[in-house]
Amino acid sequence: MRTLLSVVLAAVLCAAAAPPAAGATPDVPDDQPLPGYTIDNPPLAPATVHGRPSRVLQGVHEHAAFAIEVPPRWNGELVMWAHGYRGDTTVLTVDPPAYGLRQRLLEQGYAWAASSYYANGYDVRAGVLSTRALVTRFTREAGRPHRTFLAGVSMGGHVTVRSIEQYPGVYDAALPMCGVLGDHELFDFFLDFQLVAQDLADLPAYPIPADYATSVVPKIKERLGLTGGAEPGNELGRQFRDVVTELSGGERPGAAEAFAYWQDALFGLAGADGGGTLAQEPGRVATNRDTLYRPATPVNVNASVQRVDPADPVARRTARLTEVPAVSGRIGVPVLSLHNLGDNFVPFSMEQHYRADLARHGKSWLLVQRAIRAVGHCEFSAAEAGAAWDDLVRWERTGKRPQGDDVSNRAVVAAPSYGCRFTDPSAYATGTRPLYAPCP
Numbered sequence: 001m002r003t004l005l006s007v008v009l010a011a012v013l014c015a016a017a018a019p020p021a022a023g024a025t026p027d028v029p030d031d032q033p034l035p036g037y038t039i040d041n042p043p044l045a046p047a048t049v050h051g052r053p054s055r056v057l058q059g060v061h062e063h064a065a066f067a068i069e070v071p072p073r074w075n076g077e078l079v080m081w082a083h084g085y086r087g088d089t090t091v092l093t094v095d096p097p098a099y100g101l102r103q104r105l106l107e108q109g110y111a112w113a114a115s116s117y118y119a120n121g122y123d124v125r126a127g128v129l130s131t132r133a134l135v136t137r138f139t140r141e142a143g144r145p146h147r148t149f150l151a152g153v154s155m156g157g158h159v160t161v162r163s164i165e166q167y168p169g170v171y172d173a174a175l176p177m178c179g180v181l182g183d184h185e186l187f188d189f190f191l192d193f194q195l196v197a198q199d200l201a202d203l204p205a206y207p208i209p210a211d212y213a214t215s216v217v218p219k220i221k222e223r224l225g226l227t228g229g230a231e232p233g234n235e236l237g238r239q240f241r242d243v244v245t246e247l248s249g250g251e252r253p254g255a256a257e258a259f260a261y262w263q264d265a266l267f268g269l270a271g272a273d274g275g276g277t278l279a280q281e282p283g284r285v286a287t288n289r290d291t292l293y294r295p296a297t298p299v300n301v302n303a304s305v306q307r308v309d310p311a312d313p314v315a316r317r318t319a320r321l322t323e324v325p326a327v328s329g330r331i332g333v334p335v336l337s338l339h340n341l342g343d344n345f346v347p348f349s350m351e352q353h354y355r356a357d358l359a360r361h362g363k364s365w366l367l368v369q370r371a372i373r374a375v376g377h378c379e380f381s382a383a384e385a386g387a388a389w390d391d392l393v394r395w396e397r398t399g400k401r402p403q404g405d406d407v408s409n410r411a412v413v414a415a416p417s418y419g420c421r422f423t424d425p426s427a428y429a430t431g432t433r434p435l436y437a438p439c440p
Contacts, residue, residue, distance in 0.1 A: 028063065030060075030061065030062055030063070031059065031060045031061070032060065032063065033060065033063050033064075033065075033092055033118070034063045034118055034119065036090050037063075037090050037091070037092055037118075037119070037120075038090065038091055038092070039060060039065045039091070039092045039093075039116065040065075040091050040092070040093050041058055041059075041060075041065040041066075041067070041092075041093065041094055041116070043056075043058065044056050044058060044067050044069070044096065046069070047069065047102065047103060047106050049071045049072055049073075049103075049106045049107055050072070050073075050107065052072040053072070054069050054070060054071050054072065054106055055069070055070045055072075056068070056069050057069075057070075057141055057142075058094075061115075061133060061134060061137045062118060062129075062130065062133045063118040063130075064092065064115045064116050064117050064118040064126075064130040064133070064134070065092050065093065065094050065115070065116035066094060066113060066114065066115050066116070066134050066137065067094045067096065067113070067114050068111065068112070068113045068134075068137075068138055068141060068142065069096070069102070069106065069111060069112055069113075070111040070142050071106040071107070071109055071110070071111065073109055074109060074110075074111055074142070075108070075109030075110060076143075076145060076146040076147075077109070077110050077111070077145050077146055077147040077148070077149070078110065078111050078112070078113060078135070078138060078145035078147070078148045078149070079097065079101075079105050079110050079111070079112045079113075079148075079149045079150075079151060080112070080113055080114070080131050080134065080135065080148060080149065080150045080151070080171070081095065081096065081097045081101075081112055081113070081114040081151055081152065081156075082114075082115075082127055082131055082150065082151065082152030082153070082156030082157075082159040082160050082163075083095045083114065083116075083117075083127075083152070083153065083155075083156050084152075084153045084154030084155045084156045084157075084378070085122060085154055085155040086120040086121075087120065087121075088120060088121055088276075088280055089120055090120065091120075092116035092117070092118075092120065093116055094114050094115065094116045095114055096112070096114060097112055097114070097151065098153065098385075099177075099380050099381070099382050099384075099385035099386070100382030100385065100386060101151070101382075101385055101386065101389060104382075104386050104389065105389075110149075111138070111142060111145070113134050113135070113137075113138045114134075115127075115130040115131050115133075115134045116130070117130040117131075118130050119279065120279075121276075121277065121279030121280045121282075121323070122155060122279050122280075122282040122323065122324060123279035123323045124155065124158045124159050124162055124321075124322075124323060124324060124325055125321050125322055125323050125325065126279075126323070127152075127155070127156065127158075127159035127163075128159055128162055128163050128166055128167075128321060128325075129321075131150070131159060131163060132163065132166075132167055132170065135148060135170060147172045147173075147396070148170060148171050148172055149171065149172060149173050149174070149175070149392070149393075149396075150163055150164065150171045150173075150174045150175070151174070151175035151176070151177070151389070152175075152176055152177070152179065153176075153177045153178055153179070153378050154177075154178050154179065154180065154346055154377065154378055155180055156176075156179070157176035157177060157178060157179015157180055157181060157337070157346075158179060158180035158181070158183065158325075158327070160174050160175070160176040160179060161174065161176055161179065161181055161327050161331075161335070161354065162183075162321070162325050162327055164331050164332075164333055164335070165327065165328055165330055165331060166321060168332055171333060172333055172396055173333050173334045173335070173336075173392050173393070173395070173396040174333060174334070174335045174336075174392075175335075175336055175337070175338075175388060175389060175392050176335065176337045176338075177337065177338045177339075177378060177380060177385065177388075178338065178339055178340060178343060178346055178377055178378040178380075179337060179339075179346070179350065180346055180350060181327065181337065181350045181351060181353065181354035182327075182349065182350040182352075182353030182354060183324070183325065183326050183327045183353075184285045184286065184316060184324065184326065185349070185350065185353045186346060186347075186350065187282055187283045187285055187286035187324070188286050188287060188288060188291065189247055189248065189347055189349065190266065190269050190270070190283060190286065191283065191286040191287070191288055191308060192243075192247050192288055192291060192293075193244060193247075193266045193267075193269075194206065194208065194267075194270045195288055195305055195306050195308065196240060196243050196244070196293060196301055196305060197220050197224065197240055197267075198216075198220065198306070199299070199301055199304055199305040199306065200223075200224060200236045200237075200239060200240050200299055200301065201219065201220040201223040201224055201236070202223070203216060203219055203220055203223070204306060206306055206308065207272070207273070208270045208271055208272050208273075209272060210271075210272045212270055212271060212272070213267070213268065213270075213271070217267045220267075221267075223236065224236050224237035224240050225237035226240075226263060229260075230256065230257065230260040231256070231260075235298055236298070236299065239295060239297070239298060239299060239301075241256065241259045242294075242295050243293050243294065243295065243301065244259055244263075244344070245258075245259060246293075246294045246295075247293075247347070247349065248344050248347035248348060248349050249341075249347055249348030249349040249351075249352060249407075249413070250349075250352075250410055250413055250414070251410070251413070251414040252341055252348070252413045252414055252418060252419075253341060253373065253415075253416055253417075253418055253419060253436060253437075254341055254342040254373065254375060254435055254436050255342070257342060257375060257435040257436075258341075258342030258343070258344050258375045258435075259344065261342070261344070261375045261432065261435070262344035262345060262375075265345065266344065266345075273311070277323065278312060278315055278322065278323045278324060279323040279324075282323065282324045283311075284310065284311040284312035284315065285310050285311075285312055285315050285316045285324050286308070286310060286311075287308055287309055287310045287316065288305070288307060288308055289307050289308070289309055293305065327354065327357060328357065328361070329354065329356075329357025329358040329359075329360060329361050329363060330361050330363065331358065331363050331366055331367075332366070333366065333396075334366055334368075334392060334395045334396055334401075335366060335367050335368070336367075336368045336369075336370070336388055336391060336392040336395070336402065336404070337351060337354070337367070337368070337369045337370065338370050338372055338380055338384065338385065338388050338422075339351050339369070339370070339371060339372065340371075340372050340373075340374045340375065340376060340377065340378070340379050340380075341371045341372065341373050341374070341375075341418070341419045342373075342374060342375030342376075342432065342435070342436075343374075343375065343376065343377050343378075343379075344375075345377040346377060348371070348407075351369050351371075351407045352407050352408055354367070355367065355369065355407055355408055356408075365401065367404075368391075368395070368401060368402055368403070368404035369404050369405055369407050370384075370388065370404050370405050370421075370422040371405045371407065371413075371418065371419040371422065371423075372384055372419060372422060372423050372424075373419040373420065373423040373433060373436045373439070374423075374431055374432050374433050374436075375432035375435050375436075376431050376432045379431050379432060379433075381424040381426070381427040381430075383424040383426065383427070384422065384423070384424045384427075387422070388422075403421075404422075405418070405419070405421060405422065416437070417439065417440065419436075419439075420439035420440070423439060425438075425439060
């Protein structure tokens, strides 16, 4: 499968040569981007914090652009912000904390810092290394923080949970939102979607051909009755929907609506391998060799689906920090995560995989998870993100574990009111939330 296409942030494909990985670069000054990249880091206006301006620092550190903001009365603590997937653009950019968190953090006395990473694509390694390097740069510019928190969205969630494993002792707590917490399982899901659709439509097309979107997908959609409306038009299409529902987190409120909302985007993620790096072609780690598909009627998909081994088995199996690294679940700090219940771009099942990883190592007590009733990707209100942040800080301070949602109990997740507990009722009329019934 080709590099996943950003649905939220448009991927701009550039003709420039792909830059080499860090460590394989010729002599490039630390304050310059790697070959093939440029930086767009316009001045960030200071925020007003309790009537006074913040202090903003910007620049380039170890080939990555950065922004740092320190409030007038700094409490001595730091929040690192990890951005999501940028596509294959060769322009490095920086995001401040989203969902109103930038102002919230500053008003609470926290400084924050964010890196562009030294490379784009699906390069978690770049995110982990650049974010850690920026902690060092912050210390040099503003002083050593007493505590360092880490928050990230989407691919930045993958950066976040790998970072707390990669650098134990550096980060004190983590807030991944809409994160790729299941590491390789995300790319397995993208592969599963195509292979099951092809199998049920009796249109084998793997490896993905160059004309897949124009020649194969329309035929698949016609045979599965996916040509219009929220409900598939035949029994095969309904089985496909149900299989995708299981793979993305199981039966849950809004699952049918999520399938209809995301199906075209998921078909659009497949394409021929372009021969680039692993960061450009992360689907090389994907496999369905041992996947059990449910339901298996009217077609026994498990007996008929094409089975695919990872194109890059070394990247799949290694524990090293690669562009698409594994997440072991061996953590030592509190983690509070948020995830949209109907997100099928980075599906809710990511939370279930991460919960299982931590459980294998006896670390479940360090994880609190919250489901938000929306179908979009990273669709959170300021109230939802702010409450999660405040609860994480309180947990880290006091040791009192906050409340969360059970993501593993199938009966609990399938309940009609699931996700209501932490969903902001005032945001109901916005975005995709009206696809859900209002919470009581």
